[in-house]
């Protein structure tokens with residue numbers, strides 16, 4: 189199996205991103221034409237066959253989500269693309285937004301056709317100003333060429349897309365917070381149920397999918413769900429965009445078939461650890477993901493295999509950290525981020541992240557004791573079980589995994605040693 193394939197990144201770097209003619213010349217809008225001549229349930233069936241799982245992090249089966257959205261009654265339904273991309277170490281959606289936005293637009297238009305929706309929104313993170321500009325240009329061009337707006341492809345199907353600017357918080361990427369923010373309110377998660385699919389934007393049924401998820405649709409519809417699925421493993425169909433960053437030679441976004449191992453991603457694509465150093469840990473799925481060690485690198489990218497190993501693929505971020513870094517110092521950065529990004533709505537997350545950071549600081553300054561392990565474990569349990577949204581539930585994952593795989597470093601710090609030399613002067617006092 190080749191390590192990279194270009195199913196959804198086929199046009200990236202190859203065409204002018206908002207040039208509809210170039211997009212069409214490269215197979216663009218073939219899928220929309222095909223979908224508009226199919227029964228909606230047959231299109232959904234292809235998506236189900238593809239085994240496409242939501243690429244925003246939660247890995248919910250897209251075909252099932254579309255079928256549920258189809259079955260929900262309502263004259264007005266909205267299609268929303270989550271392009272908030274706030275997970276640290278994640279920059280894959282930006283590649284699609286900047287280099288092939290028409291593929292995303294086509295995916296959303298197919299969803300709109302199936303659900304009989306007339307309006308879609310692409311919620312793009314505020315920091316991606318350039319991406320917003322490119323996507324707006326692509327929308328305008330698609331409209332000019334009859335692929336958006338009234339009478340799409342000469343039929344009475346009408347669909348329009350508007351770009352919304354993200355409000356700047358990590359939690360706004362959570363789908364209900366994104367809907368709140370899209371309505372002009374503070375971007376905080378909503379109580380569920382009712383679920384977004386039933387009562388989302390302006391209380392109307394709403395389909396929310398990630399950029400990469402929508403971008404996979406045109407391939408699935410034009411080539412068939414089974415073909416897409418054949419690129420992956422038995423349980424994870426197709427390809428995944430991975431974001432390789434940190435202490436690795438070739439950082440970047442790579443499209444890989446499911447089944448590719450982390451070792452292949454880091455060493456074959458990434459060129460290995462930078463500056464001839466050794467690997468300490470790999471954090472998979474962003475700051476809310478687990479930190480794993482070298483001996484787990486032969487794990488194939490597959491939702492099931494990862495689950496069995498107790499970790500998650502999440503957004504597809506793969507952050508490589510070399511052994512000149514200290515785990516405690518690394519965790520301090522992560523929990524500063526979570527303290528900053530917790531929206532404060534619920535106590536377990538608001539206070540839990542602060543308490544984790546406080547105890548990490550104790551390990552960093554040599555004042556931690558045995559009881560702090562117990563405190564860590566209590567906080568982790570409470571946050572995972574009782575936080576209101578996914579941010580608080582996932583935030584303790586990094587700490588939990590480091591306590592499992594790097595306990596010796598906590599112990600070193602407890603007796604005021606830091607073999608990486610990041611804490612305490614000269615690494616040891």
Ligand SMILES: Cc1cc2nc3c(=O)[nH]c(=O)nc-3n(C[C@H](O)[C@H](O)[C@H](O)COP(=O)(O)O)c2cc1C
Nearest residue numbers: 242243244270273274361362363397398401578579
């Ligand atoms: C704190 C938090 C942040 C999230 N950020 C994003 C994001 O930036 N982009 C995204 O697509 N999904 C994000 N999600 C997941 C969304 O809630 C939702 O599952 C996703 O947009 C659904 O699309 P999908 O089924 O195509 O993955 C986030 C979830 C949480 C809890």
Ligand code: SF4
Nearest residue numbers: 531532534537577580
């Ligand atoms: S878990 Fe609670 S405090 Fe944390 S972001 Fe979600 S709602 Fe806000």
